[in-house]
Structures are given as C-alpha cells and as structure tokens.
Amino acid sequence: MISICIPVYNFDVRNLVYDLDRExxxxxxxxxxxxxxxxxxGKFLALNKELENKVSKFIxxxxxxxxxxxxxxxxxxxxxxxxxxxxxxxxxxxxxxIKNYIDFINHNKTTKIIFGGGKKDQGVKPDTxxxxxxxxxxxxxxxxxxxxxxxxxxxxxxxNFCIYKLLFSKIKFxxxxxxxxxxxxxxxxxxxxxxxxxxxxxxxxxxxxxETNESYxxxxxxxxxxxxxxxxxxxxxxxxxxxxxxxxxxxxxxxQVLLYLAKPWKKKIEKRLLYTEAHLGFLDIxxxxxxxxxxxxxxx
Numbered sequence: 001m002i003s004i005c006i007p008v009y010n011f012d013v014r015n016l017v018y019d020l021d022r023e024x025x026x027x028x029x030x031x032x033x034x035x036x037x038x039x040x041x042g043k044f045l046a047l048n049k050e051l052e053n054k055v056s057k058f059i060x061x062x063x064x065x066x067x068x069x070x071x072x073x074x075x076x077x078x079x080x081x082x083x084x085x086x087x088x089x090x091x092x093x094x095x096x097x098i099k100n101y102i103d104f105i106n107h108n109k110t111t112k113i114i115f116g117g118g119k120k121d122q123g124v125k126p127d128t129x130x131x132x133x134x135x136x137x138x139x140x141x142x143x144x145x146x147x148x149x150x151x152x153x154x155x156x157x158x159x160n161f162c163i164y165k166l167l168f169s170k171i172k173f174x175x176x177x178x179x180x181x182x183x184x185x186x187x188x189x190x191x192x193x194x195x196x197x198x199x200x201x202x203x204x205x206x207x208x209x210x211e212t213n214e215s216y217x218x219x220x221x222x223x224x225x226x227x228x229x230x231x232x233x234x235x236x237x238x239x240x241x242x243x244x245x246x247x248x249x250x251x252x253x254x255x256q257v258l259l260y261l262a263k264p265w266k267k268k269i270e271k272r273l274l275y276t277e278a279h280l281g282f283l284d285i286x287x288x289x290x291x292x293x294x295x296x297x298x299x300x
Contacts (some may be wrong), residue, residue, distance in 0.1 A: 001030035002162065003078035003104055004086065005058075009038040009068045011088040011209070012047045019092040021054050029098055031084075032056035034077050039064040054204065067234045068173035068183045069156070075169055083168060087159040089209035093119070101162050112167045112196055115152070116203035118147060126210060131277050133211040139280060145202040152198040154239070156188040160205040167298070181223025182230065187241055214275045220287060228294040242284075246291050255292045262289045264291040 003238060004014060004020055017033060024031050037045065039062060052058045057077050065073070070262040084101060094100065094116075105111055120137040137164040141157065171190050177183045191198060211219065230237050237243035249255040262285075270288050272278045 001080055001105070002032075002082045002084050002098065003074070003080040003165075004031060004033045004084045004098070005071070005074040005078060006033070006035050006086050006088055007038055007066070007067070007074075008035050008040060008044075008048065008194065010040045010044050011028055012044060013088045014048060014051060016086070016090055016092065017051050017054055020098065023092075023096070023098050025095070027099055029102060030080070032078075032080060033100075034074060035059070036070055036077070038070050038071060060231075066175075066178040067158075067180065068175045068177050072172045072175065072285045075165070075172075078165060081165055082162050084162040084166055085158060085160070086205060087207060089207050090118075090159060091206040093206045094203050097203060099207070100201060104199070104201050105162075107198065111199050112160045112164045113191065114199045114201055115148065115156055116143070116162070116201055117148060117204065118157055118159045118207055119204045119206050128275070128277060129212050129214075130210040132213040132273055132283070133216040135277070136216075136280060136283065137180070137207075140176060145200065148200045153188045153192045156184060156191075156198055156280060157249055158184040158187070159207055160203075171196070176229065176233075177226045179226060180219040180227045181224035182240070183226070186235065186237075188232065189236060189239060208214040217270070217273060220283070221290060224294055227291060228298060231295065231296055242287055242291060245288055249288075249292070250252065250295075255295065259288065259292050259296065 006016070017035070020033055023029065033055045035048070035051065036059045037048070037057050045060070059077060061144065071085060076157065082105060084098070093139065101114060101116070104114060118141065120134065120142055125131070126134050143155040171194060173183050174186050227237070227240070227243060231243060231246070238247065246255065249258060266289055269282050271283055273286060
C-alpha cells in the first residue's frame with residue numbers, strides 16, 4: 001500500500017523510524033520504510049547505521065543532490081502504490097499516523113495526493129537566537145486543518161504528504177531547484193495546473209528542530225536564489241506572494257527605487273532579524289530586497 005520515503009541529511013532519524021516501524025508491526029500495516037541519505041557527515045551515518053535492519057532499503061549517496069532530486073529518486077526504490085514523504089526531523093504525534101493515510105485511501109479510491117499537515121512546538125518561546133525560525137513557523141507554516149481546506153495549494157508543504165506513485169512519475173519536483181526554498185510551492189502549482197486536487201486530512205507531524213537565526217537567514221538567501229531563477233525562466237509564479245510583489249514593483253519600475261531606499265537600511269534590518277525578536281514584516285521586507293538584488297544581478 002504505502003512506501004514511507006524519508007530523505008536524510010545530517011540528522012539522527014532513529015526515533016522517527018522506530019516509531020513508524022512500531023506502528024507498522026503492531027497494526028500489521030502494508031507499508032515499507034525507505035531511507036536515502038544525502039551524503040551526511042560521518043557522525044550521522046554512524047548513528048543511523050543501526051536502522052539498516054529496521055527499514056526495507058537504506059541508500060547512501062556519495063554526493064549531496066538536494067531536496068528536489070532526492071525526492072524524485074525514491075521512485076526508483078519504492079515498491080508500493082503510494083509514497084508517503086516525511087522530513088527526517090519529523091516526530092510522530094498522531095495516533096495511528098500511517099493507518100490514517102491508509103484508511104483515507106481505502107475510503108477515497110480516486111485520491112491522488114493527500115497532505116496531512118505539520119506542527120511546530122508552540123510552547124515556551126525559545127532563546128532569541130532561535131526566535132526567527134520559531135516565529136515564522138508558528139505564524140506562517142502551522143496552518144490549521146480548516147484553513148488548509150480553503151486553500152489547499154498555497155498551504156501545501158513537503159514535510160508530510162502522500163502521493164499516488166503513478167502520478168508522481170508524471171509530475172515530479174523540479175530538479176533545477178537545488179537548494180532550499182519554493183520546491184514545494186512550484187510542485188503545488190504544477191498540480192494545480194494539471195487539475196490535480198490536493199486532499200487534506202488532519203494528521204500532522206511535528207517538526208520541532210529549530211534553526212538559529214543566522215542559519216535560517218542563509219536558507220532565506222537560498223530561497224531567494226530559487227525564486228529569482230523561477231522568475232528568470234518565466235515559471236508561473238504569480239500566485240507566490242513575494243513574486244507577485246516583485247513583479248508589481250518591476251511593472252511600475254519601482255524595484256530600483258526600493259533598492260535605492262533600502263540601501264542604508266538593509267544591514268540594520270538584518271541585524272534586527274539576527275539579534276532581536278523581530279516582527280515578520282521585517283523578514284518580508286528583507287526577502288523582497290534580496291529578491292530585487294538578485295534580479296538586478298541576473299540582468300547584468
């Protein structure tokens with residue numbers, strides 16, 4: 001029925017795999033677990049090696065291939081009709097997590113893709129150096145089930161979704177996006193373009209591994225590289241809010257005005273994001289400035 005596909009990179013994935021294996025065994029589910037390690041460091045290879053006897057397949061890559069390519073690679077190893085993708089930093093918090101997907105598929109024979117949702121630990125506020133990632137996830141990524149029903153494509157994320165293998169063989173992740181950012185948004189837009197509905201279930205996974213502010217801003221920079229690439233190559237990104245904002249500025253020749261006005265403020269905004277509990281509006285402005293900068297460089 002289901003191949004559980006987990007890309008692994010520099011993370012101890014043992015607890016996640018043991019929890020999944022326990023449910024498969026206890027409930028006698030038709031499911032397999034497949035791990036592909038994307039050239040992790042030796043420490044994590046050593047920790048995760050004990051899982052070789054707990055999973056159906058454990059593939060080790062010698063070179064890092066990135067978020068899109070590694071997900072597409074699971075097509076070569078998955079034997080079941082549906083592929084359930086989880087991030088390696090996920091934690092099972094839902095009773096009958098795998099069975100909930102299987103039951104939905106059995107009761108909805110035409111379903112092609114299902115998104116279960118995600119959560120971040122919204123308890124005690126973390127130290128300031130982790131605030132940015134925590135605050136963004138809490139306010140922008142933890143989309144409640146009922147809200148997801150109203151906007152299934154915009155709320156789609158890759159941390160917890162199940163897809164029909166035959167569909168995935170036709171609509172894959174765009175491998176031109178190698179770093180962090182927007183591979184999930186582009187994938188959702190491709191599904192929408194092909195009139196593929198994304199079904200929603202209330203079956204979240206917890207992703208509570210927080211990035212430092214510095215590390216998170218590096219990922220933001222990678223994401224702006226990806227978004228700039230999509231704009232340059234005329235992908236349909238008008239439904240992505242940040243791209244829409246940039247294209248509006250460009251239409252009225254205001255992008256260069258923004259860069260001129262932002263020049264003395266960019267470093268101050270960056271420091272605020274790094275060292276204070278900054279409002280997300282500062283992050284939005286910072287992203288837009290970065291995108292304008294990258295677009296200007298691309299034109300020269």
